[in-house]
Amino acid sequence: MKRALPREVPGILGMTRVFGIEFDVDPLVVVFAALYAFAGNLWQWMVVFASLLVHEAAHAVTAAGFGFAVARISVTPIGAVASLEGDIQLRPEAEAAVAMSGPMTSLVLAAMGYLLLIYGNADRGKIEFFVGANIVLAMFNLIPAFPLDGGRVLRALMTERLGVASATRKAVGMSRVIGIGIAVLGVAGVAAGYFNFLVPALGLFILIAAERERQSAVCAGLKSVMGKRVSLSKRGALPVRLLVAAPEMTACDLLRKVTSSDFTVVSVIGAGGREIGRLSELELLEGISMLGPDAEVREVLAGRKD
Numbered sequence: 001m002k003r004a005l006p007r008e009v010p011g012i013l014g015m016t017r018v019f020g021i022e023f024d025v026d027p028l029v030v031v032f033a034a035l036y037a038f039a040g041n042l043w044q045w046m047v048v049f050a051s052l053l054v055h056e057a058a059h060a061v062t063a064a065g066f067g068f069a070v071a072r073i074s075v076t077p078i079g080a081v082a083s084l085e086g087d088i089q090l091r092p093e094a095e096a097a098v099a100m101s102g103p104m105t106s107l108v109l110a111a112m113g114y115l116l117l118i119y120g121n122a123d124r125g126k127i128e129f130f131v132g133a134n135i136v137l138a139m140f141n142l143i144p145a146f147p148l149d150g151g152r153v154l155r156a157l158m159t160e161r162l163g164v165a166s167a168t169r170k171a172v173g174m175s176r177v178i179g180i181g182i183a184v185l186g187v188a189g190v191a192a193g194y195f196n197f198l199v200p201a202l203g204l205f206i207l208i209a210a211e212r213e214r215q216s217a218v219c220a221g222l223k224s225v226m227g228k229r230v231s232l233s234k235r236g237a238l239p240v241r242l243l244v245a246a247p248e249m250t251a252c253d254l255l256r257k258v259t260s261s262d263f264t265v266v267s268v269i270g271a272g273g274r275e276i277g278r279l280s281e282l283e284l285l286e287g288i289s290m291l292g293p294d295a296e297v298r299e300v301l302a303g304r305k306d
Contacts, residue, residue, distance in 0.1 A: 022072040029075060043126065048133050051109060055137060056082055058105035059098055066094040089155065089164055096156035099149040106138035145175035147209040163257060172214045179206035244269055247276065251284060251300050252293035268301055277301045 036045040060070045060082040072083040088095045113131040144150040151171055158167035183203025189195030243266045245254050264281040287300030
């Protein structure tokens with residue numbers, strides 16, 4: 001099913017379609033290009049911009065290899081952003097591979113530039129800038145904070161063990177620490193004359209992106225369970241994971257323990273140490289929809305449809 005994408009104001013090319021993919025170019029691209037040309041640094045902007053486009057194209061190609069279609073590519077003054085159809089965070093191996101493909105591609109570009117420095121006859125200053133820009137781009141994107149590639153790799157590595165909802169919350173916590181650290185360091189650097197305002201702005205940007213990911217954490221858990229419902233109907237069988245829970249635990253807290261890899265069956269243990277019943281993660285999800293996320297596990301167990 002195609003995921004609904006937010007409506008946006010068309011760019012200078014409107015919503016142009018190329019091979020079924022919508023391309024939208026922000027008008028600020030032209031403005032930035034004109035400003036850099038006026039300052040005599042147009043070639044530097046073009047190098048960074050082209051490197052960002054290749055970086056984003058690597059994400060799109062890798063995502064397509066995992067079966068995630070690219071619905072839209074939005075070109076902005078600082079690069080391009082690909083919008084995918086589907087929820088890639090529900091497949092941690094795919095999310096990790098897609099996220100890492102961008103930095104790895106930037107490092108490959110840097111290596112190619114370095115070889116050109118050694119064996120080629122091109123302008124040395126421009127090639128050195130190209131190499132440096134791609135190394136910085138790769139290293140910067142590996143910072144383990146949303147919305148950077150490193151933040152998505154961090155979530156993917158934790159998803160198999162914790163589930164997508166819990167992994168998202170932990171990755172959001174790391175993003176907040178990094179965002180606050182960059183913001184504080186940036187403000188101090190601006191005051192001392194070492195940095196410009198882009199550094200604290202970056203910290204603020206990370207904090208905003210982390211908050212957006214936090215708000216989607218619960219929905220991610222629900223989508224994970226629903227995805228396994230579809231997978232169970234298609235495949236007929238899934239690996240099972242047994243989880244023990246106390247009857248007074250809330251259904252929402254229990255849902256956070258559900259992982260993305262295995263189908264979870266919950267054994268509810270009473271005060272006497274005896275099992276009082278079992279719930280599948282699908283029954284848990286149905287209980288949340290009927291009783292609310294704050295309902296206790298005992299209430300979900302009592303209200304399920306046998």
